[in-house]
Amino acid sequence: MSEIRYWIWLGAALNYASPAILPLLARFGDAEGVFHASGEELAEIKELCTSERKKLALHDLSRAEEVADYCMHAGVRILTIADEEYPRALLGIQNPPTLLYVRGTLPNWNTLPCIGVVGARAMSYYGASAACEISYDLARMGCVTVSGMALGIDGVVAASTLEAGGKTVAVLGCGIDRPYPREHRRLYRSILEGGGTIITEFPPYEGADGFHFPLRNRIISGISKAIILVEGEANSGSLITARYAKKQGKGVFAVPGKINDKNSEAPLLLLKGDAKLLTCADDIYDTYKEEYFSSINPFNLLPKTSLNVESVIRKYGVATGREKAKEKKLLGKAPVTEEKTPLFQRLRGFFTGDAKAQKAEKQEEYIPPESKASDSADARRLALDEERRALLGKEEYKVYERLSYDQPKHPDELADGLSVGDVASMLVMMEVLGCVLLAPGGCYLKNENS
16 A cells, blocks of 8 residues: 555656656656655656646645545555556557556456457447457457447447457546446446456546547557457547557558448548458457467357347447437437547548658657758748648647747647646647657657648
8 A cells, every 4th residue: 555655646746648657767666766756856857847847746645545545445456557467568658657547357468469449439230230240259269359438339349248258448538436438337337247347547536538538549559459440430539549559550450331421431541541451350360360379269259159239239238429329229328529629520631541641650750850941841831830720629729839840849838728738638639640749858849741
């Protein structure tokens, strides 16, 4: 208890997805070492922003002790980034979570293939059936499925995995004490009763917030060997998960749909790029059979069993974001817009394979801008700014305007009335959209390329 409170304190002091966590641990060893570090020593960690330095200087453990007490009595485990059971795959992503709050049975995610399956909240009957069959077979084959427990496809993934007797991991965008969305309270209980796992980087009592979900998505892709996108429109938040997966070097798969169906836009965008087409769980086996030869067994799929998606939906209380389900009366209430931040409303163009996208992909590293000043460059920058004015929401563009093409700025310098956490989330999303670049020290520049 005494040691874990330092980790909880450190997780609360750092912004979510903070670039400072690994440098801090490399310098001070563990959370308690950071707690006892002097201001002068902390000043050596360039990745720390001003707000983080202020919170680290408080040395207030009262909140941490309250959270630790709750977790102890509520059966919540806390995995720190230094624990052996912390998913090793997360250590390889950019800005891994400092700690994870866990309920349920931990899968052996360091040796078993974890496959993330994501998709539309307003799912169609076709999408629900595809997600159900694929997830059911992945679980029977020996894979661990990963999703966000959101309405629609995510819920079907968890439910069909449980129906197969397999292991599923649900990554929340809120505190572990809050089954979210509320429509999936029964599914939340079923995951725990069925030997599944619920995890989150957000502490207890933390509600769902718009900027939490892009952060959650990096964890879904981070612990997964591959991401499968089943359905989604061109502005689907699931594309963010696929984008993260690609940046993290994970496999990206898409289930094809009708070319004139709105829910097929996201998968088709991926398939126009370098995503792999997936029609069944065998495609995952064929891709990873050598790496996981002793872990997954395709013969478990024999004999072939039929699964009724509607019965699975009813049994586990899966809800859809579609207000009026037109196909087979899939259960659903009013849609929950977890990720409908302005940035998501115009998110499009990922993995299209066009020259502009390929050019943007090459601009991953920060390049000193000394040689870029010219009249034509200024005109190009003005044109880029106008394009991004149309792409970004009002608040996001205000943050974008405070950035420079030449002088990197830290999120602290861009807040101006906003919380640093909100600004950091906006910058992550703008980086995904190709509007900004991450420079050394956790600073950001406007992206010279589009």
